[in-house]
Amino acid sequence: MTTVIIYALTATTLFSVGLYGFAIHPDLIRKIVSLNIMAGGAFLFLISLAYHTGSPEVDPVPQAMVLTGIVVTISATAFALCLARRIKEKTGQCLLEHRRKDTET
């Protein structure tokens, strides 16, 4: 029980840290890294549950879910990074100016 608590706590901490990083960094690449930390937190939470199942064997369902999640996250990361690169090539900077004036044409 203590093991699952420790890892689950770590997982939620990672998620919150990632969320904080996602919110404060204006830079795209840092935002994407922070999202990956959030993903790591979510995965760790699922795996700590898989381990929790008392019995000697680990619950395979969360493990399968995490494997799926890892593929999905890497695809999304690669796609987002490619978008960021294209933005850099087009505009010369890699920031998302929030609240850009929408009236510009």
Next chain:
Amino acid sequence: MDLVFDLIIGLSLAGVSWRIVRAREHFQAIVLFITFGLLLSLAWTRLKSPDIAIAEAAVGAGLAGVLLMDTLGALSSPRERAKVVISLKLLIPCLFLAGLMAYSILYIPEDFQGLGIVVREALPQTHLEYPITAVLLDFRGYDTWLELGVLLVAVLGVLCIRRTDNIKGTMLPAPAEPVGSWIVKLLLPLMVLIGGYLLWLGAFAPGGAFQGGVVLASAGVMLWQSGHPSLGLMPRLWWKILLCSGFLSFLILAFSSLFYTDQLLTHPATKTWILGVEYAATLSIALCLISLVLGSPARNHENKGV
């Protein structure tokens, strides 16, 4: 003893993640992120999930690291300093959220039973011996199918952003030094071997389509890094077909299952079907991941214009 180990891993994970957020240089943040991936795979080994540890080490630390570094090289000078200030306005809600989640974690039931028992009972019907592979390819095959779809759509998205229909023309300048080509010659066969081994292992032990595919993908990316055109050599149609192969094999399974059973994705009671799907999935995972890495940089001719 385990408790100490758990505490060390937990604390260092939290510490490293905080350092990543607070790091001044992007480069530093990415190096720390790779460390973070390795620490996570250590945690997963500890939690008896070797499959995920392999995947994380190859993807989280390996491919994600390559992608991030590569992008960083294109985006900014690596030593560029970011202004990192602690914003209380954001930190307090995040701390509050962390506190709420920590509180609710205490309510995880002591006698928690996941789906492990149900899976183990149904395992003999799948003709597979390893439960995770059974869950991935049989019980929750629909998820895996859509996951292959996500990979494929990501590749399509990258091609769409790049306005191209192939991944030719992103060749890196070949390194002049001999060690680079030597190490590729040495490691490449080994990685292909390991990829195949992991795939074969998946039927009864940790390993499987995904892990095998990821190792193959790293081999392909390494080839590209050493200045070889890698997948760019492939004829375009074959590249496309292999890219879709995993998704397509599930699609074929789905269509054929409409004819002989009531339920979608039911497969015949032989191992051949599952193995076919698994091999196709491995290939397309590897190809999609390589294409994601290779497709992301600007074309060479585009580069000149910029």
Next chain:
Amino acid sequence: MPVGAPPERYGNITVPELLILIPFTGAILCFLFPEVLRRLTGLLSAALIFSNSAILTRSIFQDGARRLHLGGWTEPLGIGMSIDGLSILFILLTAVVGLLVSIYSASFFSAAQEQVLARHFWPLWLFLWGALNSLFFVSDIFNAYVVMELVGISAAALAALSGTSASLTAALRYFLLTMAGSMAFLLGVGFIYARTGLLDMYLVGTVADGGPLMAMALGLMTVALIMKTALFPFHFWLPPAHGEAPAPVSAILSGLVIKGSFYLLLRIWFTVFQNSTVTTHAAALIGLLGLIAVIWGSYQAIIQTRLKLIIAYSSIGQVGYLFLLFPLIFMTPDPAWKTEAWTACIFQAISHGLAKAALFLAAGNLIQASGTDDLRSMRNIADKLPMTTFTLALAGVSLMGLPPSGGFVAKWMLLQSILASGQWWLAAAPILGGLLTAAYVFKILSQSFVSDDKKSCCGNVSFVMEKSALLLALFSILIGFRANEVIFLLSEPVFFIIPGGQSP
């Protein structure tokens, strides 16, 4: 089967899976085929999906809800699919909008400079369609996560299709937010699994309680889906993402994609958490956000000067109405009025989907005719493009909620249930929102009737593009006449339980 068997027997042989298989097959074929064949493949798939949706609707209408067990594994082991009245309504909405948008884009992307866009548009759009269809069938929370990612990536890639730096930035902003939402959703899945050890929505719904784990999961998932649906504090990504994309993509994103995440929110609240005690405060908060969104989004729409941005901001306002459902359901004592609120909300979702797609397609026509979507360039448009102007007017009527449009039915039922529930403060939404909507619709229309001899707009718009936009607008009006069927689909054959009574 004997000849002359009763017609309802045909319902049993419908294959709902085809609604997922056809778009995915079409997408793969579009990707593999050379470019000349892509348009044909896309149109063919669209027609097939549409006819299959119609057949499936008929089957559900006659035989009631269906449940599928993928791979032959029953829950909790396997992944299920559930098709009930709610899903079929959204499937049908997607099919109608999807078919007309496909026809529209076949013509839209045929211009020489758009050819390169068409190459990427068709596979991505068919993938998105397949993902949306599987989202409406979803019955498993983890599966919902994967499907949402599929929707998110393909939608973001489509939003970046036009390749301008504004659209790329908008697409990335949308995508990063979606991804953060997906992570929160995944953690929510983890919390549900920690409490129940189950993943199937209906099974979770039977054992869910109001403990801290479930409350946390509900909070995480709600925030995730609200972000994706662009409710008030998270709306900022929507106007640039929807405004900068090519017209058919804007129609898809605004008409369908945000409905997808809203649909999932309904499933989460009313299926997964049907028995757990959702606090009325949370519901009231969401309702309040919806109210603010209605007023703020409509106000922003009024002050915009570009047609597509007006339409995009109007989406924020119109989506706000959908969230009034939550306080109404959880604070109304009388079950009959709950059903009324429920129907109003779904009606609003459908009529907004149709009207908004029509508006964006009409805006695309205008852009093609005059080269820009600045409101000033719309002068003389009523002369040159009478059909497009008529489309704008019809869709505007539905948005404003004038009888007999679908929007009118939605807002009328909404107002009725608000008054019956005694939540007077919510009445501000339909009343103020309606007035503000009228203001921006008239702003658009008044410009188009100004005749300005100095400027004559140029270029012709293909007949197909005008007609498909017009058809969508007509549908958004006509749905008002078919209210009974919609109400029936939402009540009888569904195993959808509205908390606190009115279960079938």
Next chain:
Amino acid sequence: MKIYEILSVFFCLSGGIFFLAGTLGLIRFPDTYSRLHALTKADNLGLGFIVLGLIFVAGSIPESIKLVLTWLLAMIGSSSACYFIGNHMYHPPKAGENEDGSGI
């Protein structure tokens, strides 16, 4: 406690000490070259000792072979990585050359 286990613990501990020394060198040494020097040498040796220690308690022959292979692979990896870093330091890429990330 059998003699094997004592030997195993001894080798693992000495491996750990080498790792510690290597890490200390990484932190304390002034420039990249000496840091690389500290890191690669000490860590390879440390890993070698740990592998040796683990071989003593390994259950079967294939397992020990796998362990040795791991060590060899890690050696190849770290030495070539060291070479690349050193090369990069010695011939720094000209500005703009790492446009496509090859310089990193």
